[in-house]
Amino acid sequence: MSSILKIILQRLGLGLITLFIVSIVIFVAVNLLPGDFAEAILGQGATPESVAQIRRDLGLDQPLVARYLDWLRGMLTLDLGTSFAQLNFAKAMGGAGSVTVAEQIAPRLSNTLFLAAVTACIAVPVAVFLGVLAALYRNTAFDKAANLFTLSSISSPEFFMAYVLILFLAVLNPVFPSLSNIYEGMAFSERLQKSMLPALTLTLVVTAHMMRMTRAAIINLLASPYIEMARLKGLSPMRVIVKHALPNALAPIINVIALNLAYLITGVVVVEVVFVYPGIGQLFVDSVKIRDIPVVQACCLIFAAAYILLNLTADILSIISNPRLRHPK
Amino acid sequence: MSDLLKIRDLRIEGRSDETWTPIINGVDLDLKRGEVLGLIGESGAGKSTIGLAAMGYTRDGVRISGGSVEFDGIDLVTASARVKRDLLGKRIAYVAQSAAASFNPAHKIIDQHTEAPVQHGVAKRSTSVEDGIELYRKLRLPNPDEIGFRYPHQVSGGQLQRAMTAMAMSCRPDLIIFDEPTTALDVTTQIEVLASIRNIVDEFDTAAIYITHDLAVVAQMADRIKVLLRGDEVEEAETREMLSHPKEDYTKSLWAVREFQRPEKPPAPADAVPVVSVRNVTAAYGSTDVLHNVSFDIHAGRTVAVVGESGSGKSTTARCITGLLPPRQGEILFDGEVLPADYRKRTKDQLRQAQMIYQMADTALNPRKTIGEIIGRPVRFYGGLRGAKRRERVHELLDQIELEPAQYYHRYPSELSGGQKQRVGIARALAADPKFIICDEVTSALDQLVAEGILRLLADLQDKLGLSYMFITHDLATVKSIADEVVVMKDGRVVEHGPKTDMFTPPHHPYTDLLLSSVPEMDPDWLTDLLAERGVDNLGDAAVDKM
Amino acid sequence: MSGLFEFNALSWLAIILVLLFGAAFVFRRVGQTVTGNAPKFRDMPYGAAFGYVLAAALLIFAVWYYLQPTVTDVGVPNAGVMFFRWAIHGFLIAAIAAFLFRLLGRSIGTAGSKKLFRTMPLTASFGILVILIYAFVAIFAGAIAPHGQAEVFGTANIMAGGDPALGGDPAFPLGTDQIGRDILSRLIYGAQNTVGIAFITTCLAFVIGGSLGFLAATIQGWLDELLSRGVDVLMAIPSLIFALLLMTIASVWAARLGVPLTVFMVLIIALIDSTRVFRLARAVGLNIVVMDYIEAAKLRGEGLGYLVFKEILPNAMAPLLAEFGLRFCFVFLTISSLSFLGVGIQPPLADWGTMVRDLAPFINFAAFAPTAAITPLLAAGAIALLTVAVNFVVDWMLHKSSGLKE
Secondary structure, X not given: OHHHHHHHHHHHHHHHHHHHHHHHHHHHHHOOOOOOHXXXXXXXXXXXXXXXXXXXXXXXXXXXXHHHHHHHHHHHOOOOOEOHHHHHHHHHOOOOOOOEHHHHHHHHXXXXXXXXXXXXXXXXXXXXXXXXXXXXXXXXXXXXXXXXXXXXXXXXXXXXXXXXXXXXXXXXXXXXXXXXXXXXXOOHHHHHHHOHHHHHHHHHHHHHHHHHXXXXXXXXXXXXXXXXXXXXXXXXXXXXXXXXXXXXXXXXXXXXXXXHHHHHHHHHHHHHHHOOOOOHHHHHHHHHHHOOHHHHHHHHHHHHHHHHHHHHHHHHHHHHOOHHHHOOO | OOEEEEEEEEEEEEEEOOEEEEEEEEEEEEEEOOOEEEEEOOOOOOHHHHHHHOOOOOOOOEEEEEEEEEEOOEEOOOOOHHHHHHHEOOOEEEEOOOHHHHOOOOOOHHHHHHHHHHHOOOOOHHHHHHXXXXXXXXXXXXXXXXXXXXXXXXXXXXXXXXXXXXXXXXXXXXXXXXXXXXXXXXXXXXXXXXXHHHHHHHHHOOEEEEEEOOHHHHHHHOOEEEEEEOOEEEEEEEHHHHHHOOOOHHHHHHHHHHHOOOOOOOOOOOOOOOOEEXXXXXXXXXXXXXXXXXXXXXXXXXXXXXXXXXXXXXXXXXXXXXOOOOOOEEEEEXXXXXXXXXXXXXXXXXXXXXXXXXOOHHHHXXXXXXXXXXXXXXXXXXXXXXXXXXXXXXXXXXXXXXXXXXXXXXXXXXXXXXXXXXXXXXXXXXXXXXXXXXXXXXXXXXXXXHHHHHHHHHHHHHHHHOOEEEEEEOOHHHHHHHOOEEEEEEOOEEEEEEEHHHHOOOOOOHHHHHHHHHOOOOOOOHHHHHHHHHOOOOOHHHHHHHO | OHHHHHHHHXXXXXXXXXXXXXXXXXXXXXXXHHOOOOHHHHOOOHHHHHHHHHHXXXXXXXXXXXXXXXXXXOOOEOHHHHHHHHHHHXXXXXXXXXXXXXXXXXXXXXXXXXXXXXOOOHHXXXXXXXXXXXXXXXXXXXXXXXXXXXXXXXXXXXXXXXOHHHOEOOOOOOOEOOOOOEHHHHHHHHHHHHHHHHHHHHHHHHHHHHHHHHHHHHHOHHHHHHHHHHHHHHHOOOHHXXXXXXXXXXXHHHHHHOOOHHHHHHHHHHHHHXXXXXXXXXXXXXXXXXXXXXXXXHHHOOOHHHHHHHHHHHHHHHHHHHHHHHHHHHHHHHHHHHHHHOOOOOOOOOOHHHHHHHHHHHHHHOOOOHHHHOHHHHHHHHHHHHHHHHHHHHHHHHHHHHHHHO
16 A cells, blocks of 8 residues: 555656746746736836836736746635726726736636536536447447547537537527626526537537546457457346446546546637627637736646646546555565 | 277368368277377367367357267267256366456456356355365465455466366366466466376376377377377377377377477687677666566577566567667667667668567558569669569568469468468568577477477578567477577566576576476476476465566 | 327437337348358347447438438428538548549649558548648638728628529629628638648747757756756646636737737747647657667767757658647647637638637528528538648647658
């Protein structure tokens, strides 16, 4: 048991280091901006005084390393800085209290997590079930049709799926709303209904990926000699699957699920924009367009952290479910 | 006694590129209760396919296209899945080639052992566990009381193979199919497994089909032998009859392979400078030493066989000589001169003098190059020949390895058979015009007939060109047929070293003795005699552990 | 009201499911009796029987729906049926075209290409056909398109279909967009811009990632370590997110330097995707480097150049080619997504991602003007069709090369 603990701690440490380096990459990337933020915020017509003012406000007169450490400390204490857009807005309104990035991101993040959760709840069981089915009945008409369908839906851009769904489920048959205007304090059922189309879009894409990967993993597994042995022992097909294939399939399937949830992160950006879903992806794209650097930076780090975390989870779960590591010699 | 298994005109097809091609062309087979039938043939003969078909089972992409497989009156070809499930594991059991892969890594050995009896309703779990332990004891597994409660990866290969035999016995079946159960094992381990399989089959009077490519093994195990060639039966007879009086030419040639033996050359004069001299070499992978103070000489025109089981350091020695693994201590001399330890520091001429032939011809030849290019490269690289001259030299080399130049020059390796590929590997080594060639298990991946051809070719080339060989092998039959001197290795050390005749006449170092006596011989009484000689407690594993 | 509708739909679904469950049982039993207990029916699992029945039910529903009138009783077009028919027709035309193309491939060309076509599945021949058509359109866009890509015509929002009675104009078969540009021409130019830029980007990613990957695999040691760790870090940031971050910065630079943003986009995406190419090239390279023929070449004293170009590269071509196809799809989708989000290919260049975003509001007219509503989907579909086609071909290639190994 100690060796497996060691491996897991190793992976965790590696994940943390990766996250740390990623934060440096993001910070450095942003500092590749010509001039500095102050000019970027105020635009070309700003007076030198106001630029200097903002620069002091944001601590931009500090050296790069000091600013990075400051930013990192902020990230760790959930103080994500001040949004430029909000700062400008606040200044225009007469300098009333500014809104922090954290306050802006928090509700958006929870909305996105809600969307991801709904998607995962639909996609994971469907994908795993269909994937296993396609593997068991491989090379049949069902498998070929599934292959055609999944390949097509993987290849299509998310917005294509989104508009096809809007066309059929919102415009022609008004089952779900095409705009996901979610707000706080909304009843759960209404919230669910309004998030249904973005969730379904993501489901289509993610299910296809997950199903293909599950199928490949199971086929790989079914070809192993111990499955043949189980069949040659005269066990029922059900028992072969449940007792012999499944315990070994767990690791690859968990891996597939985690990888695809990580994939959701990218997909969520486009889908949120299509459905005007007030999530972090939408915020990210808006901030990118108006060059609201602190928000872009913070969103980027959150996305990267989620991505790293999911990959790490996949890694660790597959280590835990490996009997060779669980029962060392 | 009535027939237990009756196979009539069995035809099996395999799918390749969406079309079905025949694999088995109408084979008949009869097996009485308690009888052991040996199925023998080279790779691709269809032995395993027939073995599985005897259980009414075919792998993916394979189908039974005709004939009948009657087990105790039930035709398994037409029987429903449910009827077959009822027989499999209970009355017909299977022992696979690789026990390590055929045990489910997720469950304990005993849980897999009890599965068939419990599922078929033959025994309760608790009685089956007890029975399993009893079987482990009979099969002479160490710690029979607790070995079953381990996971497969915690148990060694030879022990797993016996545990799998016990698992096949768990329902006391009428028939067991043994599909090359000892092929993946070392000789000293193989003995133990063979002995325990034979004992237990005898004890329970179980009928068995024993599939193997090794004649000597089948001679120990089977009452009758059936020889197969590319999906057809060649002949079938009682074991002794078959060994002493084979009827068909093909069978005779199989039997004759083992008789190829080159006369041993006289030892080199004491003052001769050896071509290659390995001096006190100690080498390590990382921080663990895998070779300890290895020394031996190879003289001009001689063949030195380096023998040992897997992990003995044979191949590591070769890597030290070629310079791929610079030794930690010691040195390699070539014609009396010290070679730089790292191959990158050697001169082109030093590299040219020593060539290598590999075990797997598949990975030794670049699949994207034609035979002409493969052999032509060293001709140009070392000899500087180009155009027509280079082509001429390649033709000459192809002639030497007995491949028709016009026919093979433009072919790719994938269009050649295993033996032909190995010949191309030899030609590539010859193209450098070397003095010394390392042959790394060059025949172990080949069928016996083909392997013999390669050995004869190498012997001829040695006589013609005066080459020195270092022959790495685990197969003592090969040693017998080609070596002048033998170096026996174990755990990275040379345990014995001397001329071949000395090696094969007692007294030996105890390990050499074990190794020699473990190699199965064609004599059907060999195993029985050996067991009597060694005594029950001094078999394979146990004997190795004692040293 | 909506609750009632849901209840109805759900209860209907439940009834249909129960019927199907029963039908499957009957189907298997009937099959067993009629065929005299043939193995096919005797050993058929219940799940398989249910599958057959379900497939049959879906087929019957599809045929019934296809045969519905396209215009409802009140004279409004029944858009759902129209779209369904278009989809079916499209599918059939694609299948027939692929079949004819394969037939053509089998009868002309070299012996090698004929053999290739003989074992080719329909999906792959469809993929190749589509890729050829796209390449043709992309290269000759200027000659094919009836109008310029940035040409603005006086009348905006001309209806698609060219039927003057419905407000269309035969000069603009797909109508014009909201500022009066011909949609058909923009679609055609889109092939040139979107596909062309994606192709250049992919090539760039391959040159960077591929050469570094092989170098790392052959030399190994500290260079490999350094590159691999660097790539690990870059790959820990989701690619679209990273691209958006870098595009933010690039947009400032682009404005300052007066260089088109599209150039920056090509460089950024090439850089991000080269990390993925690096991984594959390195892995493929490492697999080849351990082969005995590489060892033989090393021991012969061959130099690095010979090893990489003569021994490794020829053996890496098949997986690299497949990766090129997949990588092209990813790049293409990333560029389209960026454009769709408004930060990719910039106007006035016609681009499919941008078109989808601009035309998206038309979709709300589906109930009244199905032909206009389909236009944003045409642009999105053009993207999907190409990536699907490439994937089909790659899938076949991978299947073929894995089959050869056996």
